[in-house]
Amino acid sequence: MRRKLAAGNWKMNGVKASLAEVSALIAAHPNPKSEVLLCPPATLVAAMAEVAAGKIAVGGQDCHMKASGAHTGDIAAAMLRDCGASHVILGHSERRADHGETNAIVRAKAEAARAEGLVTVICVGETEAQRDAEETLEVVGKQLFDSTPDGATGANTVIAYEPVWAIGTGRTPTLAQIAEVHDFLRSELVARFGAEGAAVRLLYGGSVKPSNATEIFATSNVDGALVGGASLKAADFGAILSALDAA
Numbered sequence: 001m002r003r004k005l006a007a008g009n010w011k012m013n014g015v016k017a018s019l020a021e022v023s024a025l026i027a028a029h030p031n032p033k034s035e036v037l038l039c040p041p042a043t044l045v046a047a048m049a050e051v052a053a054g055k056i057a058v059g060g061q062d063c064h065m066k067a068s069g070a071h072t073g074d075i076a077a078a079m080l081r082d083c084g085a086s087h088v089i090l091g092h093s094e095r096r097a098d099h100g101e102t103n104a105i106v107r108a109k110a111e112a113a114r115a116e117g118l119v120t121v122i123c124v125g126e127t128e129a130q131r132d133a134e135e136t137l138e139v140v141g142k143q144l145f146d147s148t149p150d151g152a153t154g155a156n157t158v159i160a161y162e163p164v165w166a167i168g169t170g171r172t173p174t175l176a177q178i179a180e181v182h183d184f185l186r187s188e189l190v191a192r193f194g195a196e197g198a199a200v201r202l203l204y205g206g207s208v209k210p211s212n213a214t215e216i217f218a219t220s221n222v223d224g225a226l227v228g229g230a231s232l233k234a235a236d237f238g239a240i241l242s243a244l245d246a247a
């Protein structure tokens, strides 16, 4: 059985005062059935890990592919681990777009993260033009194959399907479209990784909010969500967590 996962991506939002939301979330959900992960900006990883005190997991939003060296502004996987992170998001569409991250780069980062014992949350997703051209499965299949290193297991890898056009837009695919992609990703994972591919959690991401969480979590092969905007407030993320616990 795959344990459900509610993951929050704070993106470039949050300062120390925002950690009150983490305390509030933990107070309101002291014993969730689902695993809970929050990925704040790098500046908050250490402080959030202290507030979380092991009750929820904390992750980075990116890491470098190298272990150390002359890479101004970058962060190595070992540094995230050293700050108390257990996970890292890799290949988010905003990083693919803003920083030119290719599948090969994402894969190298995932190898570096895994070598440090971080769970990799690898993101895939089509643009609106690709969906309109009916290339969705081809695109996400290639992203999945080329971004995920060999040896993926349920313990070291999570995949997030995030249609680029649904991120931060308030628009979501139909449930049938989500199911089609998640079922496809599952079959690809099983074809490549066997039983471990069946154990990898598949998250949906893109405009998940309290009002649509229940129906998304009832969708085939959806094991949780990667939540952006609605993860910033404990009340909203808590409501999404409750929906996942009830799924």
Ligand code: PGA
Pocket (backbone or CB within 6 Å): 009, 162, 166, 167, 168, 169, 170, 205, 206, 207, 208, 226, 227, 228, 229, 230
């Ligand atoms: P959103 O972002 O929930 O704000 O759409 C999701 C994500 O990019 O992870």
